[in-house]
Each structure stands twice: as structure tokens, then as C-alpha cells.
């Protein structure tokens with residue numbers, strides 16, 4: 001199986017071009033676990049397939065490191081857009097990407113040669129705060145109080161096509177991402193689990209951010225999580241619509257604006273790490 005390892009701000013996935021490669025659907029969770037394993041596989045936060053869509057320009061299918069399928073991935077969308085453009089699967093700079101969480105609109109910003117792309121903007125659609133849409137077990141909207149790691153946390157549930165719980169803290173460096181993040185991911189309040197973001201507003205346009213991702217644990221960055229965090233900051237009166245927020249993630253910066261028209265724009269990098277061949281007939285992990 002030919003693959004390309006790419007990252008957006010250090011959130012890395014093994015990308016397989018299913019315009020070219022044929023993979024069995026039922027094998028995908030196991031394959032994701034295998035390639036993500038840093039000792040026995042390639043090492044990544046998961047697996048992403050880039051392929052044809054019946055109704056959009058290209059399709060992205062995302063699997064977390066534990067083999068669970070995800071509905072959306074912001075960093076994956078930027079890498080998918082770069083790949084689709086550079087490989088000629090699209091011949092325009094603005095195009096649509098089908099995900100399980102809905103259609104996203106990508107704009108690539110090619111370099112002077114017009115051949116390569118390292119910066120991509122994605123229209124991520126509108127955030128949803130209705131707990132039923134996240135989903136949260138109870139009905140409602142607004143903050144949710146949950147117990148984890150021996151204390152109580154105020155979370156703002158947000159859907160960006162996938163589920164998030166955003167927590168405002170005084171200092172992200174001190175936040176117990178590995179303990180509280182892991183417990184909250186699988187809290188019974190989230191029937192499908194959730195990505196848990198710990199964020200601190202330095203100013204209304206600058207945010208610090210750390211994440212525990214559903215199915216992958218601590219990662220260097222989460223694009224949908226950063227969008228959810230900016231949406232939560234606006235909803236909480238800590239920022240404003242139409243203001244570009246610089247989100248400092250462990251892997252680098254994202255630039256995010258919740259437009260008054262409703263949708264969130266996210267701009268950030270997309271980089272190739274390496275390409276290679278992977279032997280798929282390996283012992284199960």
C-alpha cells in the first residue's frame with residue numbers, strides 16, 4: 001500500500017490515495033491501529049483516505065489511532081486539500097471535500113510556481129451548541145458541569161461535525177490534559193465520546209490551546225477543536241464574531257474567524273513528511 005505521511009501543525013496522519021489503492025472497508029479500523037503504532041507501524045495520530053466523492057470534488061475518510069472512525073478533521077482537511085490539488089484531482093483553488101460530518105470548502109494558497117501548497121483555508125461550516133447535535137446525553141445548550149480527575153469541570157459542548165467539550169482554564173500548561181481529558185472523552189454524558197479542549201484566552205484575539213483527542217489521546221493540534229474553542233469563546237463573550245483569533249497549539253498556530261454570516265474559517269499549514277510503501281499483511285495490533 002503506497003502512503004504519504006502528512007501533518008498539519010504536528011497532527012500527523014497516514015494518507016492513502018484511494019483513487020489509486022483498493023482497501024477493504026472492514027479492514028480499515030485494524031489498518032488505522034497498525035499504521036498509527038509508532039513501534040510496530042509507521043507512527044501517526046491515525047489514518048486518512050483521500051478518494052472520489054459522488055457529489056463533491058473529493059472525499060476524506062478519517063480513522064483515529066484506536067481505529068474508530070471520525071466525522072471530521074480540520075488538520076486532515078488542509079492536508080487532503082494540499083494532496084488533491086498537488087496530485088491534480090482538482091484543477092481549481094477552491095473546491096469541496098465530503099466528510100462524514102458534512103461538506104467542507106477548501107481554498108488552497110499555492111506558491112509562486114502554482115504547483116505546491118503549504119497554506120490552506122477551510123470553511124468549516126457553522127458550530128452547533130445544541131447538546132443533541134454534539135451529542136450530549138441530556139437535552140440542553142450552554143455549559144455542562146462534569147466530574148473528572150477528582151474535580152468538577154465546566155465544559156461547553158460544541159459540534160464541528162464531530163463532538164467537542166471546551167474548557168476555559170487559567171493556564172493550559174497546568175491543565176491535566178492526560179488525566180481529566182482522558183476521563184471526559186469517555187464520560188457517560190458523551191454517548192459518542194468527545195474531544196476535550198483546554199483553552200486560555202490571553203486576549204480576545206489570542207488563545208492558548210491543548211487537546212485530548214477522542215480515539216488518539218494527546219495530539220499536537222486539533223483543527224476542529226480549535227474552531228470549537230473559538231466558537232465557545234465567542235459564545236461566552238470572551239471574543240467576537242468576525243475577529244481573527246490566533247490559536248497557539250503545541251504544534252504551531254492556526255488563524256480562525258467565526259464569521260457573522262455563520263461559518264468558521266480556519267487557516268493553517270499542511271506539510272508532507274514522507275512517502276512510502278507499507279506491507280498490509282502484518283500481524284494484528
Ligand SMILES: N[C@@H](CCC[C@H](N)C(=O)O)C(=O)O
Nearest residue numbers: 070073074075162222223224
Ligand atoms: N485531529 C483532528 C480531529 C480528528 C478526529 C477526532 N479525534 C474525533 O474523533 O472526532 C482535527 O484536526 O480536527
